[in-house]
Each structure stands twice: as C-alpha cells, then as structure tokens.
Amino acid sequence: xxxxxxxxxxxxxxxxxxxxxxxxxxxxxxxxxxxxxxxxxxxxxxxxxxxxxxxxxxxxxxxxxxxxxxxxxxxxxxxxxxxxxxxxxxxxxxxxxxxxxxxxxxxxxxxxxxxxxxxxxxxxxxxxxxxxxxxxxxxxxxxxxxxxxxxxxxxxxxxxxxxxxxxxxxxxxxxxxxxxxxxxxxxxxxxxxxxxxxxxxxxxxxxxxxxxxxxxxxxxxxxxxxxxxxxxxxxxxxxxxxxxxxxxxxxxxxxxxxxxxxx
DNA sequence: CGCCAGGGCCTCA
DNA sequence: TGAGGCCATGGC
Numbered sequence: 581x582x583x584x585x586x587x588x589x590x591x592x593x594x595x596x597x598x599x600x601x602x603x604x605x606x607x608x609x610x611x612x613x614x615x616x617x618x619x620x621x622x623x624x625x626x627x628x629x630x631x632x633x634x635x636x637x638x639x640x641x642x643x644x645x646x647x648x649x650x651x652x653x654x655x656x657x658x659x660x661x662x663x664x665x666x667x668x669x670x671x672x673x674x675x676x677x678x679x680x681x682x683x684x685x686x687x688x689x690x691x692x693x694x695x696x697x698x699x700x701x702x703x704x705x706x707x708x709x710x711x712x713x714x715x716x717x718x719x720x721x722x723x724x725x726x727x728x729x730x731x732x733x734x735x736x737x738x739x740x741x742x743x744x745x746x747x748x749x750x751x752x753x754x755x756x757x758x759x760x761x762x763x764x765x766x767x768x769x770x771x772x773x774x775x776x777x778x779x780x781x782x783x784x785x786x787x788x789x790x791x792x793x794x795x796x797x798x799x800x801x802x803x804x805x806x807x808x809x810x811x812x813x814x815x816x817x818x819x820x821x822x823x824x825x826x827x828x829x830x831x832x833x834x835x836x837x838x839x840x841x842x843x
Numbered sequence: 844c845g846c847c848a849g850g851g852c853c854t855c856a
Numbered sequence: 857t858g859a860g861g862c863c864a865t866g867g868c
Contacts, residue, residue: 647849654848657866692865696851735851755849773857800849809847 591783598784600822601765602791605798608818612797615643615745616655618662625659632748632790637713640746642671644708647741648700648733649691660690673705700733707731721749736774744796750787752778753796757803764807767824 613627617639635643645665649658664687665671670679679687684698691697707728716724721743728739740753754777762777763769772780785791806817812825820826 650848651850652848653850653864654866657848657864660866690865692848693850693863694865696863700851733851737850741849753849757849796849803849 594780595784597766598781601819602785602795602798604819604822605802606794609798609801612794612801614793614797615646615741616659617642618659618666620666623663625655625662635746635748638671640713640742641673641708642666643746644704644742645671645676645701647738647745648704649688649697651693651697651735651738653692658691661688664688664690673708676701677705677709696733700731703731703733717747721751724749725751740778744789744792748789750789750792752781752785752792754778754781755796755799757799757807758796760809761799761803761807764812764825765819765823767828 611629613629613631616625616627618624619626642662646658646662649661662671665676668687670676670683670687676684681695681698684701685694688694688697688701711727716727719727724743724747725739728734728742729736734742737753737755740751743749743751744753754774759772759777781795785795802817802819806813806819814820814823814826814829817823817826820830
C-alpha cells in the first residue's frame with residue numbers, strides 16, 4: 581500500500597480513507613461519551629454521549645489522573661483506583677500532593693506500576709498547584725502540550741489525552757489501539773513516530789473537538805470488541821469489507837509481515 | 844500457566 | 857533517536 585506517499589494526489593485519497601474509517605465507526609457504534617468519569621452514587625465510571633459542556637476544574641483533574649493511571653493498563657484496573665481516590669476524597673491536587681506515598685500506594689495499587697504512578701501523580705498534582713487552570717486554559721494546544729511534557733511521567737499520549745478530554749482542545753490522541761487498527765485497516769506497514777501518525781490524522785480531519793474525541797474513543801471500542809491483538813474477529817467486525825487486513829485474510833493471503841508485532 | 848492491558852523513563856550504543 | 861529493559865496489577 582503506497583497511498584500514503586507525500587504527493588498531493590495521494591494525500592487527498594488518504595484524507596478520504598481516514599474520514600471513511602471515522603464514518604464507518606461512528607455510524608456503527610455511535611457517540612462514545614468519553615472521557616469516563618467515576619460516579620459516586622452509581623459506584624462506577626459513566627460514559628455520557630454528546631456531553632460537550634465545559635469541564636469543571638475537578639473534572640479536568642480527574643481526567644488527567646485517569647489518563648496517567650491508564651498508562652499500559654486496562655481501564656477496569658484504573659477504575660478501581662479512581663473509585664478509591666474519589667471515595668476517600670483524594671481526587672484533588674492538594675490532597676495527592678500532601679498524601680504519603682504509603683497512602684497513595686494503597687489507593688492506586690490496582691492500577692499497576694503503583695510506585696511509579698504514585699510519583700507521577702505527585703508531579704502532576706504539583707503542576708496543577710503551581711499553574712492555575714485559568715492560565716492553563718488560555719494556552720494554545722502546543723504551549724499546553726509543551727508544559728505537560730515537562731512533567732516527569734507525562735509522555736505524549738498522556739499529555740494529548742489530558743489536552744483533548746480534559747482541557748477540551750483539539751489534538752489527536754495516538755495509542756497502541758490506533759496503531760493496530762491503522763496498520764490493519766489501511767495495510768500501511770510503515771512504523772510511524774507518534775507525532776508523524778498524529779499528523780496524518782490531524783491533516784485528514786477538521787480540527788474539531790468532537791471528531792477527535794470520538795475518533796480515538798471509537799478506536800478503543802473497535803480494538804476491544806473486534807480488533808484483538810492476536811486473533812482479530814474480522815468475521816464479526818463491521819469494518820471487514822473495507823479493511824485491508826480482513827480482505828487479505830479472507831483471500832487466504834497475508835501481505836502484512838507475518839511476524840511483525842502488532843501492538 | 845501465559846498473555847494482555849487506552850505508556851513512559853532510563854540506558855546504551 | 858531508537859531499540860531494549862523495566863515497572864505491576866488483575867482478568868481471562
């Protein structure tokens with residue numbers, strides 16, 4: 581597959597394909613209601629489709645904590661940690677910054693890597709203590725991203741998740757699911773750098789908060805339901821008619837490198 | 844039991 | 857600047 585060459589002729593086609601993938605997922609799965617927020621009464625995380633009101637400071641912090649805790653970790657484990665943090669009133673920068681490491685370990689243990697993540701949460705909390713949300717909200721996407729990336733423990737995906745879902749500014753989030761579906765659906769085996777792949781999506785779409793939010797959330801849903809790591813459920817997947825990998829699979833030939841790790 | 848899960852940091856060429 | 861090792865819990 582060579583339609584991702586830099587020539588303009590191909591980039592138009594690339595744009596259409598990326599928009600087509602979005603449309604297919606959105607039409608089949610609908611709005612996803614990201615980012616999930618822990619509900620104290622229901623005692624679980626809730627998804628609220630089409631909520632695009634402005635996030636409160638508390639919500640921005642909760643989303644940031646969730647984005648950090650879910651690094652290389654299944655959401656269900658994060659949800660348990662978020663529940664404890666929120667139930668015990670620790671979901672504020674001040675409380676986390678002042679908490680002992682022992683206490684934080686106890687609260688977030690279920691989310692894995694809990695020693696690293698406790699340290700990261702402290703760094704994140706100090707960031708929100710030192711910078712007012714008013715000032716942060718005024719920053720443009722790139723200034724905000726630069727500041728977040730200076731926090732030890734916040735990498736590109738976490739920063740972008742915080743910006744998109746927390747601060748509600750349009751930046752396209754790339755994660756392992758995005759890479760997997762991108763590779764399989766388009767059959768494009770080039771190993772893009774994080775920002776290279778982000779720009780492919782951003783150049784193909786309007787810089788629209790709703791589209792960016794839904795696109796990433798839809799990738800996660802498709803990856804969890806159908807596009808599994810080892811054995812993708814192509815026969816059940818609504819993308820299979822348009823998916824490069826599914827079509828090759830059906831024809832009994834794999835042109836994707838067989839031994840390539842698809843993470 | 845092994846694999847997977849909404850990464851990021853450190854080290855060492 | 858990129859590849860490899862490390863971090864850790866919980867579900868299946």
